[in-house]
Amino acid sequence: MKLYLSNLDLSKITIDKIKEYCIISDNMKEIYTDEGVYVSKNGQGYKKYSFIDNDIKFIKNYLENHDLIIDESFVYKSKETVSRIPVNHNVIHVTKNEYKMSPKSPVTLAVERCDDKITSVYFMLTNFHGKYSLPDIDNQFTKETIHSFYALIF
Structure with missing residues (x-):
């Protein structure tokens, strides 16, 4: 599950103030083909990705x-590393950084860049216990953490 804030001007985002919160930095190579999408993280071999569309919900203001x-x-x-990539493909190099305010926080900010330009900013809720629900998204701690990151990057 990804959480996006609407109407963000990605060109105005600065990540200098959140560098200390970075927990993961991945260099990814995404390969798009007629047969699917293949991704390599940090040169560790390619995995085939399958996308499962699900509901999109909104919380106003x-x-x-x-x-x-x-x-x-x-x-x-895929669990197995793919050994063959189709000849006809497009390659995109993406750097994805993930940030947390504290190690136990369920809120993670993800910033994706391509050619040093920010292309995507979203939040994820992660937990060892599984999926989060709308009440978890709307609780005070979650909102405060998202607001804190928002205030730092704008």
């Missing part, structure tokens, strides 16, 4: 005149 867009879609990645 979630944060400073931004709606929250909740994408419940998910991705399955």
